[in-house]
Each structure stands twice: as structure tokens, then as C-alpha cells.
Amino acid sequence: MAGPWFAVLRSGGDWQTLDRITLSNGRRTDRAVVQSRIWFADQAPEQLPLQAGDSVAVDPRWFASPAVARKPTQSATKRAVAGGGTLSHDGN
Amino acid sequence: MRTAISWLVGLAVAGSVLAVAWFRPEWIVPAASSVQGNPSSVAVSPVPEVSPGTVPEAVSSLLEPGDLIGSGRAIAHPHGEQVCASGCAASRHPTPPLTWAKFQQLLARWQQEPLGEPTPALEELLFYGRQSLVYLRRVSEKALDEKRRRFLEEQLRRTHVVVSFRVVDEHGVVRVFLPPTRVPLDIRHEYLMDTHDLQPLVTSGTVKRVGLYHLWQRI
Numbered sequence: 001m002a003g004p005w006f007a008v009l010r011s012g013g014d015w016q017t018l019d020r021i022t023l024s025n026g027r028r029t030d031r032a033v034v035q036s037r038i039w040f041a042d043q044a045p046e047q048l049p050l051q052a053g054d055s056v057a058v059d060p061r062w063f064a065s066p067a068v069a070r071k072p073t074q075s076a077t078k079r080a081v082a083g084g085g086t087l088s089h090d091g092n
Numbered sequence: 093m094r095t096a097i098s099w100l101v102g103l104a105v106a107g108s109v110l111a112v113a114w115f116r117p118e119w120i121v122p123a124a125s126s127v128q129g130n131p132s133s134v135a136v137s138p139v140p141e142v143s144p145g146t147v148p149e150a151v152s153s154l155l156e157p158g159d160l161i162g163s164g165r166a167i168a169h170p171h172g173e174q175v176c177a178s179g180c181a182a183s184r185h186p187t188p189p190l191t192w193a194k195f196q197q198l199l200a201r202w203q204q205e206p207l208g209e210p211t212p213a214l215e216e217l218l219f220y221g222r223q224s225l226v227y228l229r230r231v232s233e234k235a236l237d238e239k240r241r242r243f244l245e246e247q248l249r250r251t252h253v254v255v256s257f258r259v260v261d262e263h264g265v266v267r268v269f270l271p272p273t274r275v276p277l278d279i280r281h282e283y284l285m286d287t288h289d290l291q292p293l294v295t296s297g298t299v300k301r302v303g304l305y306h307l308w309q310r311i
């Protein structure tokens with residue numbers, strides 16, 4: 001897996017996109033976003049109405065091309081290679 | 093029967109020793125002292141087991157029984173001194189030791205700042221988390237306004253967070269998901285994430301407090 005990702009998140013905030021990546025299972029390749037949420041334990045919900053395989057509404061901004069195309073950074077490429085290429089950064 | 097009882101007693105003793113080694117390592121190996129400060133400007137309640145200028149360096153020594161019990165989806169790793177040498181995913185991201193002198197400085201600065209707002213001194217005190225809490229409990233009643241003490245202690249007692257993580261593909265399918273999972277601050281964990289139409293992942297992360305409302309996450 002690629003990464004690591006570092007982020008500062010506000011407790012109780014909405015999903016925060018950490019990165020855009022390329023996701024491959026060996027049969028198909030998709031673009032994807034990596035997202036995280038966090039709460040102080042005394043503010044957290046016990047469950048989220050979500051599980052792997054569910055569908056969620058895609059915000060077009062998640063995958064919008066940047067105004068100026070940027071090359072993947074050396075460190076991002078290194079991480080993707082080190083991670084076996086399962087997930088790789090797409091230049092975000 | 094006697095053999096069974098002997099086995100049970102042996103297991104109980106071994107379990108107790110392991111629990112002490114994990115939660116109170118300083119009972120077995122004395123914690124190394126950090127830089128000593130001069131506790132002159134803030135009065136200190138006499139607590140014999142830890143001198144005012146000493147802070148346990150390992151976060152694990154500040155944990156209390158039950159602190160590492162999570163949801164079963166996060167596995168704690170021992171805290172250590174590793175830095176980002178072979179890859180940040182392997183780092184424990186240890187919090188630097190807080191000295192008594194530094195704590196005094198921060199407390200004095202915070203007393204000049206408005207209460208209840210995300211001010212620099214407060215957020216630094218919160219960054220040190222459990223270490224600040226150890227020192228706060230040694231500050232005399234006269235040295236700190238009761239309202240401020242209650243506020244700071246309430247914030248410092250927030251030692252756990254709940255994290256959730258997902259990877260959503262361009263078709264809106266959640267391919268990776270970590271349900272809300274309770275973990276203690278400052279301790280690296282490996283996460284057991286669900287995947288859909290994707291091979292299993294090996295993931296880990298650490299969360300540190302960096303503000304009144306904000307948390308830093310490495311995943």
C-alpha cells in the first residue's frame with residue numbers, strides 16, 4: 001500500500017481527502033480517493049452507516065484534474081514502488 | 093485437582109507479572125530521568141513516587157489498565173524511540189519528554205491567555221497529553237485557578253480518539269473501510285480494515301493531539 005499520509009484533522013469533521021491514488025486488484029485499475037475521519041472518543045458515533053462494498057455519492061471535486069498538471073514527486077513514486085504498486089499516487 | 097489448582101495459580105502469577113511489565117515498566121526498570129527543572133515558581137504537592145522534575149519517558153509507562161483495550165480492529169505496538177529512518181510507517185512517532193521547567197513555562201503563558209480558546213500555550217500543553225496531566229496533578233491549588241485547572245484536566249483526560257478510514261473508487265464504491273475504531277493517542281496501531289474486490293491490506297497509524305480541536309494523523 002502507498003502512503004504514509006500525514007494530515008491534521010478537526011475532531012468531528014467530515015471525511016477529509018488525504019490523496020488521490022490509482023487502485024488495482026490485478027484485473028482492473030480505478031482512480032480512488034483516500035479519506036479519513038476522526039473524533040475525540042467522547043464525541044464519536046458508535047457506528048457509521050457504511051461498510052466495504054457500499055456505494056457512496058462521488059463528489060466530482062475528488063477527481064477533478066488540477067489546473068496545472070504536476071509530476072509525481074520523487075518521494076511519492078518511491079513510496080508507490082516500495083508498496084508494490086498496489087496503490088500508487090497519480091501525481092496529486 | 094491439586095495439579096489443576098497449581099496450574100491456575102501459576103497462570104495468574106505469570107499474567108500479573110506480564111501486566112505489570114506492560115503497564116508499569118518503571119516498577120521493574122526505573123524510568124530514566126529527563127532534564128531536571130527547578131520547581132520554584134509553581135507549588136507542588138508532595139508525591140513521593142515521582143519527583144517534580146522527572147517525567148516518565150515512555151508513553152507506555154503513563155498508561156493505565158484498560159487504556160489499550162480498543163474495538164478489536166486496532167492492535168497496539170509498544171512505544172519506542174524510533175524515528176523516521178526506514179520509512180515513516182515503521183515509526184512510533186514518540187512524543188518528546190516534557191520537563192517540569194517547560195511545563196511551568198507553558199502553564200504560566202497559558203494563564204495569560206483567554207480560557208477556552210485554542211491558544212498556543214494551551215495547545216502545546218495538550219500536545220504533551222499524559223505528561224502534562226502527570227504534572228498538573230502536582231500543581232498546588234493556590235498556583236492555578238480552579239476553573240482553569242478543571243478545564244485543562246478535562247481536556248487532558250481526552251486520551252483516546254475514534255478513527256475511521258475509507259478508500260472510495262471513481263465509481264463511488266467503498267473499496268477499503270475501517271469502521272469507527274477507538275485507539276489511544278500517541279500509540280502506533282495496526283488496523284484491520286475491510287476490503288471489497290481488493291486484496292487484503294497491511295495498514296498502521298498513529299494519532300497525536302495538536303490542538304484544542306485538532307488531531308494529527310499518520311496512516
